[in-house]
Amino acid sequence: MAETDREIKDSLVRAGRPDRVEGRHVNMPVELGSTMVFDTLAAFEAARAERYRSGTLYYNRYGNAASFKLETALATLEGASAVTLTSSGVAAITLTLMALTAPGTHLLVADNVYGNTRAFCDGVLAGQNVEVEYFDPMIGGRISALFRPNTAAIMFEAPGSGTFEVCDAPAIAEACRAHGVTSVFDGTWATPVFCRPLSLGVDVLVYSASKYISGHSDCMLGVVACSDADLAMRIRKHVMAVGDKTGGQEVMLVLRGLRTLDVRMKAIDAAGRRIADWFAGQPQVKRLLHPAFESCPGHEFWKRDYSGAAGLFGVIFHPCADDDVRAFVDALRHFGIGVSWGGYESLVLPVRPVRTAQRWDEPGPLIRFNIGLEDTQSLIDDLDAALPLMNTGLEA
Ligand SMILES: Cc1ncc(COP(=O)(O)O)c(C=O)c1O
Structure with a gap:
C-alpha cells in the first residue's frame, strides 16, 4: 500500500x-x-x-x-x-x-x-x-x-x-x-x-x-x-x-x-482554499461549508483524517430572492453550470439539500462551487464582479 x-x-x-x-x-x-x-x-x-x-x-x-x-x-x-x-x-x-x-x-x-x-x-x-x-x-x-x-x-x-x-x-x-x-x-x-x-x-x-x-x-x-x-x-x-x-x-x-492526480489535487486544494477564504470576507456570505475551515461541521475530523482538501465546497449566503441567485450564477464567466465535478473547469450549482433524518434550517441559498485549474485571481475577479447581484441587503 x-x-x-x-x-x-x-x-x-x-x-x-x-x-x-x-x-x-x-x-x-x-x-x-x-x-x-x-x-x-x-x-x-x-x-x-x-x-x-x-x-x-x-x-x-x-x-x-x-x-x-x-x-x-x-x-x-x-x-x-x-x-x-x-x-x-x-x-x-x-x-x-x-x-x-x-x-x-x-x-x-x-x-x-x-x-x-x-x-x-x-x-x-x-x-x-x-x-x-x-x-x-x-x-x-x-x-x-x-x-x-x-x-x-x-x-x-x-x-x-x-x-x-x-x-x-x-x-x-x-x-x-x-x-x-x-x-x-x-x-x-x-x-x-x-x-x-x-x-x-x-x-x-x-x-x-x-x-x-x-x-x-x-x-x-x-x-x-x-x-x-x-x-x-x-x-x-x-x-x-x-x-x-x-x-x-x-x-x-x-x-x-492517475499520472497527474497528485499535482492537480494540490493545485486545486490551494486554489479552493484561497477562494473560500475570499468568500469568508464577503458580507453576503453567511457561512462557508469547506472542510478545511472551522465553520464546516466535522472540520476536526477532516484535520485528523485528511491530508488536503478537494476544490468542491459550499457557501451559504444570507437570504435573498431566487432571481438574485439566478442573476449571480448567470453572470459568472469562468464557472460552467452543470452537475458532476472534479474536472479542470470551474463549476457552480445552487443546491437544495434533501433531509429526512434531520432538518435543513438555513433560510438563505446554498451554492456549490467546483474550483478548476483556471488562474485563481481570474476566478476571484469573476466572483467579485457577479456577487453584488446577490441582493442580500448586507452588501458593503
Ligand atoms: C459523491 C458522489 N458519488 C458518486 C457520484 C456518481 O458518480 P458518476 O457520475 O460517475 O456515476 C457522484 C456524482 O456526482 C458524486 O458526487
Whole structure:
C-alpha cells in the first residue's frame, strides 16, 4: 500500500503501467474486444474456473489486460486486497448495495449522501423490501444504537454531498465492525491523494473516477475497493452477474488521469482554499461549508483524517430572492453550470439539500462551487464582479 506522500506520488506514476518488455508503450493502450480465444480446452477451462479473479483473461466482460492494470493500480493506492471497476460511480454504489442487501434486511444511510444514492435506496431497494433508514451523518459511534439484528450494511460519505459535513468515519466503521455490519463509504471527494478510507477501517470504499481521478470530464467510471478478499469477491461476482463493465477508452483515460492526480489535487486544494477564504470576507456570505475551515461541521475530523482538501465546497449566503441567485450564477464567466465535478473547469450549482433524518434550517441559498485549474485571481475577479447581484441587503 502506498502510504506516505512520496509513495503515493510514485505509485500514481508507476502503478498499472504496461509490462516491462523492451519497446513498451508508456501508458496502456486502449483495449477493445469481446471473445478471447485459447489454444487448448484445458487452458480455456482453467480460465473459466478463475474468471472472477482480477487478472484472469477469459472474456472481455470480466476484464482485460488494461482494466486489470487499472484495478491493480487502484488497489495499490487504496491499500485494498481487490478492486472492481464499474461503468460509473453510481453503478459502483448501487451494485455494492445490491450485493450486500436482500429483502427483509435493514440498510442505514447517512442523511447527506449523494442524491442518486438516496434515489436508488428509496426508489429501488425500498421497493424490494429492504428497510432503508436515514441517520444524522454526525452521529459517530452512537450509530450502534441504530443497529438491528437484520442490519446488513451502512452507506455513508464524507464530506456530505452539497452540505460538506465531515463525519467521524473511523468511529462509524469501528461500530460497524463490532456489530458485523458492513460499512460502505463513498470517498469520491478526497481521492487517495488526500485520504485512504480503507485505512480508517471502512469495509468497502466506492467512488466515482469520473471526477478527479480521470480529471478531464471526458469519461465515466466507478470503483469498488475492499480490504477483505472474500467481501471483494462477493461484490465482484455481483457486478459480473449483472453484466456491468467499463469501456476500453474509459480505462485508458482513467489510467492517464492517475499520472497527474497528485499535482492537480494540490493545485486545486490551494486554489479552493484561497477562494473560500475570499468568500469568508464577503458580507453576503453567511457561512462557508469547506472542510478545511472551522465553520464546516466535522472540520476536526477532516484535520485528523485528511491530508488536503478537494476544490468542491459550499457557501451559504444570507437570504435573498431566487432571481438574485439566478442573476449571480448567470453572470459568472469562468464557472460552467452543470452537475458532476472534479474536472479542470470551474463549476457552480445552487443546491437544495434533501433531509429526512434531520432538518435543513438555513433560510438563505446554498451554492456549490467546483474550483478548476483556471488562474485563481481570474476566478476571484469573476466572483467579485457577479456577487453584488446577490441582493442580500448586507452588501458593503
Ligand atoms: C459523491 C458522489 N458519488 C458518486 C457520484 C456518481 O458518480 P458518476 O457520475 O460517475 O456515476 C457522484 C456524482 O456526482 C458524486 O458526487
